[in-house]
Amino acid sequence: MAALFGSRVRRLRMEAGLTQEELGRKTHVVSTRITQIERASGAKPTLELTRALDKALKADNLLIELWPYVYREAFPDWSRKFMEYSEQAVSIGVYAAHVMPGLLQTESYARAVLSVGLTLSSEATLEERLAARMGRQERLDSADRPDLWVILDEAVVRRPVGGPAVMREQLERLLVAAAEPNITVQVLPFEQGEHGAMGGSLTILTLTDGTEAAYTEGAHYGQLIEDSAEVGKFSLTYNRLRAAALPPLMSLGMIRSVMEGNHRGAKVPSRSERRRLAQEQLQQSGGRGLRGGAGRNPRRRPRA
Numbered sequence: 001m002a003a004l005f006g007s008r009v010r011r012l013r014m015e016a017g018l019t020q021e022e023l024g025r026k027t028h029v030v031s032t033r034i035t036q037i038e039r040a041s042g043a044k045p046t047l048e049l050t051r052a053l054d055k056a057l058k059a060d061n062l063l064i065e066l067w068p069y070v071y072r073e074a075f076p077d078w079s080r081k082f083m084e085y086s087e088q089a090v091s092i093g094v095y096a097a098h099v100m101p102g103l104l105q106t107e108s109y110a111r112a113v114l115s116v117g118l119t120l121s122s123e124a125t126l127e128e129r130l131a132a133r134m135g136r137q138e139r140l141d142s143a144d145r146p147d148l149w150v151i152l153d154e155a156v157v158r159r160p161v162g163g164p165a166v167m168r169e170q171l172e173r174l175l176v177a178a179a180e181p182n183i184t185v186q187v188l189p190f191e192q193g194e195h196g197a198m199g200g201s202l203t204i205l206t207l208t209d210g211t212e213a214a215y216t217e218g219a220h221y222g223q224l225i226e227d228s229a230e231v232g233k234f235s236l237t238y239n240r241l242r243a244a245a246l247p248p249l250m251s252l253g254m255i256r257s258v259m260e261g262n263h264r265g266a267k268v269p270s271r272s273e274r275r276r277l278a279q280e281q282l283q284q285s286g287g288r289g290l291r292g293g294a295g296r297n298p299r300r301r302p303r304a
Helices: 002-015 020-027 031-039 047-056 062-074 077-088 107-114 123-141 154-158 164-178 228-244 248-260 271-284
Strands: 091-096 147-153 183-188 201-206 212-217 222-225
Touching (some): 020 047, 047 123, 077 123, 077 201, 077 212, 077 222, 091 228, 107 164, 147 154, 147 228, 154 248, 164 183, 164 248, 183 228, 183 248, 201 228, 212 228, 222 228
Parallel strands (some): 091 147, 147 183
Antiparallel strands (some): 091 201, 201 212, 212 222
16 A cells, blocks of 8 residues: 555656655655655655645645555554544544543553554654544544443553653643543543453444444453344443443543543542532433443342
């Protein structure tokens, strides 16, 4: 795909009667960067540069439309199909076990996370992956933006990735995002103990035709599950996590408490207190439940 992208740039440049140096000046890069793109021999173009090339070459969004396929080549094979599905999904449910979901990361936080990857081979690779991650976030502001439901393990909220300043900015970003009508954030507190997704992060994607896919991920691996029976099991696990997590308003209160307390001393209410506050929230909202029933408390099982 990088070679195809490069050949299109070269053809459009020649049709426009521009040299590589002239195109570089129009897009604010050196001519050797244009050479690298046309030969697919250097770092893949960022989304910002792609937009500049598309405008300078009057490509009518052709290069912009090709770019997602180019940047996927920076990722292992097992994650590419997941990203394709994510771009089509009408609903995305995420349980994040270790770090903030990529769709909600700030650039500084993302850079800190990507900098420690074992598959990172160079600064150019880092910039490619950073641009790709930031580019994916644009869908949250698009006309077909999905419903995004995020469950954060408490460790995600407390671990100061990138240092205190970067983490504070990240938590502020999280609070702003959670105010959007299509985004819900919950925190799964430590006190909940063991659960069915302790092995890593979990994502449930609902596609336009109503089918679902599940994606499990660790630090250096990922698995896309499409078999309906298996996906159903992962969906059940995810719904149980939603029921066990703090209600959304309480979750945001905890995030704010961690942020203001510099990641110390955020008090998690007891289960009975959470039930009481959740009931008050439901009464204040006119008795309406949360989307997907996540605000309901699971029934207690009778004692044996």
